[in-house]
Amino acid sequence: MADTETQAVNTQPVSPTKGKVTQKASKDGSNSTLRFLPIAEIHDDTVVLKDGTVRGVMEVTSVNFSLKSEAEQNSIIYSYQQFLNALEFPIQIYIRSKKLDLDDYIAKLSEVADQQPNPLLKNQTLEYIQFVSKLIEYADIMEKKFYVIIPYDLTESSTKKGLFRLFLDTINPDDSIAKYKERVRRFSTMKKGLQQRMNIAQAKLESCGLQTRILSTKELISLYYSVYNPITSMSQKLKEANVNQTKKQ
Structure with missing residues (x-):
């Protein structure tokens, strides 16, 4: 994930469409601030940035450290220390809290209820669906997920760019055909x-x-869509999850 993935972006919502994720054109025809996002493409379980670097994202489970014995706690601390010492590249740890979304679960229960021949069991299933729906609505249940983002750059040039080059990248964030061709040429090696x-x-x-689990292309697109559109994504689901690429129109 790019260094800017958690910053607030005031922009038009990403529109979920089949085959790609695009931005909605504003009424006055002006360019959306989405052009300032660093992401160029998402494919092959990889996030490709406009500067040609790539990112991989892993979802990582958590452990209840306080419930472990002292020996187990020391073992976890030592293992984590070994993990940090073994790293020869930077990583980013991203912790995300969001309201629990059980829409898919409720939809599946509704299908089960519709196909249930037993009237008593069908009624109980519908009552359970109503209970879960009300619980989520009023209890405001949150879920927390942990991600580790791994970057890769052939030249590790992010710290070697001159100030003038960094300035140009900032004021000219648009993608270009030249940048695209360079990304395609380098992608196999980068991957x-x-x-x-x-x-x-x-x-x-x-x-x-x-x-740990490496996020797939579908999951990466859904993650970035919900991160950059936290409000819209709650009501406008990314149904076309078979999207295999994000790119600028």
């Missing part, structure tokens, strides 16, 4: 390097007793 880093991080985190 291999990123995968090696992801494997290292996974192995070390799992030694801490944590479970």
Whole structure:
């Protein structure tokens, strides 16, 4: 995930459409501030930024540290220390809290109720659906997820760019055909390097007793859509989750 993924962005919502994620054109025809987002494409379980660098995202489980014995706590601390010491590249840890979304779960229960031949069981299922819906509405239940973002750059040039180049990238954030061709040419090599880093991080985190899972293309698009559109994403679901690419129109 790019360094700017958690900053507030006042922009038109991303419109979920089949085959790609695009921005809605404003009424006056002006460019949306979405053009300032660093993401160029999302495909092959990888986030590709406009500067040509790539990102992989892992979802990581948590452990209830306070319920562990002292010996178990020391073991976890030591394993995590080993994980940090083994890193030869930067990582980003992203913790996200959001309201629990059980729409898919409720939809499945509704299908079960519709197909239930037993009137008593059908009525009980409908009552349970109503109970869960009211509980979520009034209890405001939150869920917390943890992500580790791994970057990769062939030249690790993010700190080697001159100030003038960084200034130009800031004032001219638009994508271009030249940038796109360069990303395509480098992607295969970048993907291999990123995968090696992801494997290292996974192995070390799992030694801490944590479970890890690399996000797929669909999951990456859904994650970024909800991060950049926190309000819209609650009412306008990204139904076309088979999107395989994000790009500027």
